[in-house]
Amino acid sequence: MGGFGVVLALLLGLLIGGAVGLLWRRQRDDEIIARAEAEADKRRRSAQEEAQRLVAAAQARSDELLAGARERLEEEARRAKAALDEELRRTRQVFDFELARLREDAERDRESARELREELRRDRERLDATEERLTRRGEQQDARALKLDDLEERLDRREEALEAREEALEAQRSEVERRLYEVAQLTRESATEMILAKLDSELEREKAVRIRAQLERADSEAKRKSTNILAQAVQRSASEVSAAISVSVVPIPSDAMKGRIIGREGRNIRAFESLTGVDLIIDDTPEAVLLSSFNPIRREVAKLALTELVTDGRIHPARIEETVQKAQSEMQSYIRERGEEAALEANVVGLKPGMLQLLGRMHFRTSYGQNVLKHSVQVAHLTGIIAAEIGLDEALARRAGLLHDIGKSIDREIEGTHTEIGANLARRFGEPDEVVDAIAHHHELELAETLYPVIVSAADAISAARPGARRESLESYLKRLEGLETIATSFPGVEKSYAIQAGREIRIIVEPDKVDDASAVLLARDIANRIEQDMEYPGQVQVTVVRESRAVQYAR
Incomplete structure (x- = not known):
């Protein structure tokens, strides 16, 4: 409003100054005319006194001077009016430009205020969720502390x-x-x-x-x-270890596009990161930007949205929100299609849409480099073959094999093991009890109620342990198994040893007359220490010492 008042005062001052100048010029012209007429009269009287013959010439001369004065006055008036009109036009243009600029600034301020309110709301929601998680963790730590004190x-x-x-x-x-x-x-x-x-x-x-x-x-x-x-x-080294599987590269046509992606005062990049939940990294990499996130689905959504924004060229917060929503919708359709394809390939029918959606999410999950969805399809085929050989329901076995790792689709979003989460999901979607039992107990066979967890566990081990499934060559795989058995049999009292579970467990049979129950504990510890010192292996190796005594008699 202060700038508008200055412009209005300037305009009024110009109008008043022009009017005063015009009046002054007219008054001056009147005085000139009056002096000219007086001079003409004087000359006429002098001419009449001097000579009668000069009256006509003096009269003509006077008329000529009067006409010239009038023409000059009219020309001056026209020029003054034209100058005043031009000044008014320029003043109006300046006023319109300033008014438009003020309106644009006001619109940008309102948009920035809306963005700030939305960002504050999201920050408040994230803080509330973080506080809730910390509260739950604190309660768990208190319970563990009480348990440790009791122990x-x-x-x-x-x-x-x-x-x-x-x-x-x-x-x-x-x-x-x-x-x-x-x-x-x-x-x-x-x-x-x-x-x-x-x-x-x-x-x-x-x-x-x-x-x-x-x-x-x-x-x-x-x-x-x-x-x-x-x-x-994890804090120090997780980012380096997982960089290869948590970063996506998006090519851009030129480095000039990086400035447009960042936006004025960084508003575009802030809007993109808040909407997608993915870190957008813009560094010195030529003609490329990086997307970083441990959630592969969010990272893929961000990649689709950013690719479309770069192709379209229009990058601003409203367009970013629209593009991200479109990419999320397309990703849901893509996930559902992957789930339907997996169910069709495994020959499993009757899965509900929600279960197909969860199944498709495993397309973006890997375990030791092995795609979990492809692994589940392979386990489904293997369980069907095993069930057909031993006389169980082949269709039910394939269903259990396909869904045995369904909990891994959301195990990073909620607490619990993938078996517990998967069993709860299966019950919620009305899956048969045999399928629920296979999902819940394929890693804990001693708790199984049917035979389906046993064949799912066998198929799971076959799929995961086959050479090449998990980035391990056949030669190193066999060498690791042989090394485990060699170390175990080198200890006194060991009768036999078997490397099972793809080398994740070594099962040791001891001679009961040489190793008692108390010594079995020391033997397991010594073998575990020897394995740690002499071998290199992924994850951990479980050492299980089995001791049994048999008494045999014959009734004759």
Whole structure:
């Protein structure tokens, strides 16, 4: 409003100045005419006095001067009017331009205010969600702390009991030594050797028990401390390890497009990141920008939207929102199509649309480099073949195999293992009990209620362990399995060893007369330490020591 008042005052001042100048010029012209007429009269009287013959000439001259003066006055008036009209036109143009610019600035301010309010709302929602997650984690940590305190208290009581038992053993040893002197009439050296041999046997068992208790205590303490260590390790190195699978490259026609993508004061890039949930990285990479996100679906949506924006050339917050919504709709259709194709390839019918949508999401999920959706289709084929061979329902087995990892489609969005999440999803969508059982227990066969978890587990192991499925060559795979078995059989008391679960577990059968239950714990620990020192392997290897005693008699 201040700029508009200045322009209006300027316009009024120009109008008043022009009018005053015009009046002044007219008054001056009148004075000139009056002086000219007076001069003419004087000359006429002089001419009449001087000579009669000059009257006509003087009269003609006077008329000529009067006509010229009038013409000059009219010309001056016309020029003044034209100058005033031109000044008014220019003033009006300046006023219109300033008014348009003020309106444009006001519109930009209103748009910026709307963007700021929307960004504040989103920030508030993210903060509320983060606070809720932190609250839940705090409750879980409190529950774990109480459980650890209770376990530590039980271990302390057990240690006190062990100390009391050691004192009792010492008293028993003294008593045995005294009785041996009295009854057997042994020499001191013989009695000492006999007592020491017995004590060595008892202390060996006691040592194994105490080591087992200390291992349990150390394990509980390690779990508590490893949380912070793992968090720090993930924070420091996760971005480097996962960069190859969490970054997409979007080509652009020229580096000049980077400025348009950023927008005025960064409003375009902020709008894009808030709408897609993906980090847009613009660096010195020539003719390319990077999209970074651990969620492959969000990253693909952002890639589709950014590609269309770059192709179209119109990049502003409203256009970005429209394009992102369109890309999200297209991605939902693409995910549903992938789910339908997988169900058709696995020959599984009757899946509900929601289940097909979840199935299609696994197209963007990988496990050790293996596509989870393709893995599920392969497991479906294998379970169908196995079920047909042993006389089970082939169609039901293929259904269970296709859906056995369905929980992995959303396990990064909600808490819980993929088996728990998948079983809940299957119940929600009305899947048969056999399918739910296979999803929930294909990694925990001891809890299975039917045979379907067993054949799904077998097919899952076949698909995951085949050479080339998970970025491991056949030669290194066989060499790793052979190395595990060689290390296990090198220990005394080991009868047989088997590397199973694609090398993720080593099953060891010991001789029961040479290895007791307490020594089995020490043997498992020693083999695990040897594997850690001598071998390189992905993930972890479970060492399971099996000891059994059999008594066989024949009735004749």
